[in-house]
Amino acid sequence: MNRESFTRWLTEKLLPNIPANSVIVFDNAPYHSVQEDKTPTKSSSKKDIMAWLTKKGINHEATARKFDLFDLVLLHKP
Known part of the structure; x- marks a missing residue:
């Protein structure tokens, strides 16, 4: 199922x-x-983190490290 x-x-x-x-x-x-629009975790891929940030309209650099991108997630997670 x-x-x-x-x-x-x-x-x-x-x-x-x-x-x-x-x-x-x-x-x-x-x-x-x-759960829709699931917030990324530390184990999420960089691609998934970037997609979530983009969907939320949060500016980020494509060249940023995953660690730095995840810091943005923590700042903006619901």
Whole structure:
């Protein structure tokens, strides 16, 4: 199971057929929740860090070291 399959099953199969006032309980399977716009970590690639900074409109030098780019992430993370 993956996020796409789960979402399709949920929206096309379960929700249209579930009785009113039903309760749905999800466990902590990775495909049940997805963090969008995930903040990079120290182990993220330089490319991913730069992409996040660009998406956030944070100026950075393409020639900067990964360590320096990650400092910018720490300054601007939510």
